[in-house]
Amino acid sequence: MLLLLITVSCQKEYTVHVSEESTAAAAFIKIVHASPNFRSISGIQDTFNIYIGGRKVNGAALAYNSIFPVAGTNTYMAVDAGMQEIRFSVPGVVNTDSVNIYTLNKQLEAGKHYTFMITDAIKTAGKDSARIFVEDAYTLPAAGNIRIRFIHAVINDTAGKKVDLFSYARNSTVISDVSPDSVSGFIQLGYNQQTADTFYVTRAAAAGTPLSARLILAKQAFNATNITGATDQRCFTLYYKGDGNITSGNKARTLAGFVH
Numbered sequence: 365m366l367l368l369l370i371t372v373s374c375q376k377e378y379t380v381h382v383s384e385e386s387t388a389a390a391a392f393i394k395i396v397h398a399s400p401n402f403r404s405i406s407g408i409q410d411t412f413n414i415y416i417g418g419r420k421v422n423g424a425a426l427a428y429n430s431i432f433p434v435a436g437t438n439t440y441m442a443v444d445a446g447m448q449e450i451r452f453s454v455p456g457v458v459n460t461d462s463v464n465i466y467t468l469n470k471q472l473e474a475g476k477h478y479t480f481m482i483t484d485a486i487k488t489a490g491k492d493s494a495r496i497f498v499e500d501a502y503t504l505p506a507a508g509n510i511r512i513r514f515i516h517a518v519i520n521d522t523a524g525k526k527v528d529l530f531s532y533a534r535n536s537t538v539i540s541d542v543s544p545d546s547v548s549g550f551i552q553l554g555y556n557q558q559t560a561d562t563f564y565v566t567r568a569a570a571a572g573t574p575l576s577a578r579l580i581l582a583k584q585a586f587n588a589t590n591i592t593g594a595t596d597q598r599c600f601t602l603y604y605k606g607d608g609n610i611t612s613g614n615k616a617r618t619l620a621g622f623v624h
Contacts, residue, residue, distance in 0.1 A: 391448075391472035392440035394500075395432045396481040396622075398517045398605040400615035402428065405484055408454055408465050415451040416443050425455050428615065431622060445474035470497065477624070479601065484519035485545050500624055502550045502599040510596055511550040515603040516542045518617055526568040527604060530575055533561035541568050555596045561586045565604045565619050581608075584619040591621045599624040 395414060402410035411427040413420050421441060422432050433439045448470055454463040466486060472478065477500040485496075496515060505511045514529045521527070521544045529539040531553070539548045555561075562585045566578040582604060588594045601624065606617040 389445050389474050390442040391445040391474055392442050392477040393472070394440050394477075394479045394622075395426065396479065396603070397426050397428050397430045398603060399482045399484050399486060400428060400605070400607045400610075401484045401520070402482070402486075405487060406465055408463060411455075412452045412465055413455050415449070415453060416441075417448050426452075440477055443472065445472050447471050450480065468497070476501075481515060481517060481603065483517045483545070483605075496545065496547055498547050500599075500601075502624055505552050505597050505599070508554060508556070508596055509552050510555040511552050511599040512538075513550045513601050514539045514542055514548045515601060516544050516546050517603050517605045518608045519544050521608040527581065528566050528568050528578075529602065530564040530566050530578065531561055532564065532575065533559055535574070537569075537571065538563075540571075550599060557595055563602060563619060565617075582606075582617050582619040584621060586621075591623065594623070 393416075397410075399405070399410065411425045413425055414422045414432065421443075426432055433441050449467060450470060451467045452465040454465060468480075470478075479496075479498055479500055481496040481498075483496060496517065502511055516527060526541045526543050528537045528541065529548075530536070531538050534553075538553060539551065542548060562583055564575060564578075564580055565582040566575070566580050569578050584590060584602065586594055591600060594600075600621055602619060602621040604617065604619055607615050608617050610616045
C-alpha cells in the first residue's frame with residue numbers, strides 16, 4: 365500500500381517526498397474531525413485512529429478540531445487509488461486497533477484530491493455530500509484572486525434554517541442559503557492582501573441585507589495568521605462547525621478554514 369504525505373497547493377505544485385512515478389497511481393485525502401457530538405452519537409470516545417486499506421495511517425489519535433495530515437494545512441495523505449476501506453478505531457491499551465467505530469468503503473480515483481469531514485451526521489447521512497466526503501475539484505485562480513468554498517457542518521442548527529457567508533470587505537454575501545450537511549462549489553473572489561477581510565456566517569437573509577441587520581453566528585478574520593497560506597492564487601475551504609447551541613468553549617459554533 366502506498367502511503368506518504370505530500371504538500372499540494374492550488375497551483376498543483378508539489379513538495380517532493382518520493383519520485384513522481386511512485387505517486388502516479390495515488391489518490392490524495394485530507395480528514396477533518398468536525399463532529400462535536402461524536403461521543404454521544406457513536407456511544408464510544410471521540411478520539412480515534414484512522415485505518416486505510418487495513419493500515420493505521422495517523423500518529424497521535426484524531427480528536428475534535430483536528431486535521432490529518434497535520435504537517436501543514438495544505439497537506440494531503442497519498443494512498444493507493446481504487447476501492448479503499450476507511451475505518452475509525454478506538455486505540456487500545458495493548459493493541460492499537462481495539463474497537464471499530466465506523467467503516468466507509470470508497471472508490472478513490474488516481475490523481476484526485478478528497479476531503480473527508482467527519483460531522484455529527486456521519487452515521488445517518490445517506491450520501492457522500494452530506495457525510496461529508498467530497499472531491500476537492502479546484503482550478504488555479506487568476507492573479508489577484510482566490511477561490512473559496514463553504515461547508516455547513518453544524519448539524520444541529522435550527523431546523524429548516526440556512527446560513528449565508530458574508531464578506532466584510534465586500535459588504536455583501538458571497539455564498540448564500542447553505543443548509544446543514546451541505547457543501548458549496550468553489551467560487552472565485554478578488555483578493556488584495558493589503559485589505560483585511562473577515563468572513564461572517566449569518567442567518568440567511570434577503571439579498572442586500574447589511575451585516576448590521578443580520579444575525580451573526582460566527583466569524584473568522586481572513587489573513588495569514590488565522591488562515592495559513594492566505595494569499596492570492598490559492599484555494600480555501602471555510603467551514604462552519606461546532607454545536608449550534610453553544611457560543612463559548614471548545615465545541616462552540618465557529619468558522620474555521622484551511623488552504624488546499
